[in-house]
Amino acid sequence: MSSFIIALMIVAVAIAVALIWKNREDFPEQEIEETPEDVRVSPLLRGINYLLSDKPDRALQEMVQVAKIRSESAEVYMALGEMFRGQGEYGRAVRIHQNILARPDVSSELYFQAYVSLGKDFQAGGLLDRAIKHYAKALAIQTDHLPSLYACLRIREQSHEWDEAEWLVSRLEQVENASYHEHRAYLKAEMSKNALEQGDAPLAESLAIEALKLSPSCTHAHLLRLRQLIAAGEYDQALKQAELFLSQTKPEHHALLPEILMLDSTFYRQSGEAFMLDMWNQYHDVEVGVRWVEQVSKTIGEKEAKALKDKLGLKNLSLRHELRLAALDEVDTNLVQQAKYWRLSMKLFACKQCGVQVHDMRWQCPKCNTWGSMEPLQGSHIFGEEQHVS
Numbered sequence: 001m002s003s004f005i006i007a008l009m010i011v012a013v014a015i016a017v018a019l020i021w022k023n024r025e026d027f028p029e030q031e032i033e034e035t036p037e038d039v040r041v042s043p044l045l046r047g048i049n050y051l052l053s054d055k056p057d058r059a060l061q062e063m064v065q066v067a068k069i070r071s072e073s074a075e076v077y078m079a080l081g082e083m084f085r086g087q088g089e090y091g092r093a094v095r096i097h098q099n100i101l102a103r104p105d106v107s108s109e110l111y112f113q114a115y116v117s118l119g120k121d122f123q124a125g126g127l128l129d130r131a132i133k134h135y136a137k138a139l140a141i142q143t144d145h146l147p148s149l150y151a152c153l154r155i156r157e158q159s160h161e162w163d164e165a166e167w168l169v170s171r172l173e174q175v176e177n178a179s180y181h182e183h184r185a186y187l188k189a190e191m192s193k194n195a196l197e198q199g200d201a202p203l204a205e206s207l208a209i210e211a212l213k214l215s216p217s218c219t220h221a222h223l224l225r226l227r228q229l230i231a232a233g234e235y236d237q238a239l240k241q242a243e244l245f246l247s248q249t250k251p252e253h254h255a256l257l258p259e260i261l262m263l264d265s266t267f268y269r270q271s272g273e274a275f276m277l278d279m280w281n282q283y284h285d286v287e288v289g290v291r292w293v294e295q296v297s298k299t300i301g302e303k304e305a306k307a308l309k310d311k312l313g314l315k316n317l318s319l320r321h322e323l324r325l326a327a328l329d330e331v332d333t334n335l336v337q338q339a340k341y342w343r344l345s346m347k348l349f350a351c352k353q354c355g356v357q358v359h360d361m362r363w364q365c366p367k368c369n370t371w372g373s374m375e376p377l378q379g380s381h382i383f384g385e386e387q388h389v390s
């Protein structure tokens, strides 16, 4: 018999004892034998018998009988559903909660709880459409239910349904009376990126501008806008945008700039390179320098990368930065080989909120779901100590 069944039995016995004890308090002892209360308890006891004989489905049937008699027993039932979900038995959890909805005598509060629980069951089981459907029914009863709004937002973001996500964030702003402007800016930026991928440049442009209006510090929107201006050949505007990027976004994100400035080789040669050099002379940000050299190696060539490395005079680097530069070296030494191998699997970014580390930049943290919280990993630790997500 699994430990889960044993745990379930212990809970069921505790509930049975509690119910019997409650009856004794509610009614004088001599009346108990004659009241329908026994009928309420006996299916529960039968359920416990089934649990003892390791027949959880028969036990569930008996629990249904309990719940049909007095609605307070439905709470027992809800608790069992939570336990099943907690154990990953989503099918059983769903059946329990659907049984509650099938009852004609249930209070609207219980209906509401059953819808929320079904939303959680389906979400945990990966059936996101059905989860959304049940959360929506819960929200139709209680329009400001925060856990359901958060759960729907999580699902919409997971499914990259940015319009729906933005509607939910606006709703959260109303319910919580709080500003979600930065969050909304990142969602608008994702919409802009989508529009760009679908070839709708004017829409992409207006969405990126809207995102920057919502939050001028939104790195994602800045870089998209910059990319759009370079692609449109508006180089002067692009340089102004790059200046704004440096003054409005957090310095930890500045290392993301070289990649964008190098997307178009004409722009890079004409103005991007000089801009990067000015930026280097002004800030001497080693992460920016190393990333710039990496980008040159990737898009122009090894020789040019080496020349840039010498020009920048990168020194007193952390072990991480030394290894990243060593991985670019053409000389076939053991260290270079090891560095190249390490570079392939190393995590480059970490979430400021929860510490999770990832290989490539992500605008939303895969663990804590915060937007814009990823920053380049620096310091001398090579692998980091926090949790990794690939």
Ligand SMILES: [Zn+2]
Binding pocket: 351, 352, 353, 354, 355, 356, 365, 366, 367, 368, 369, 370, 373
């Ligand atoms: Zn995080």
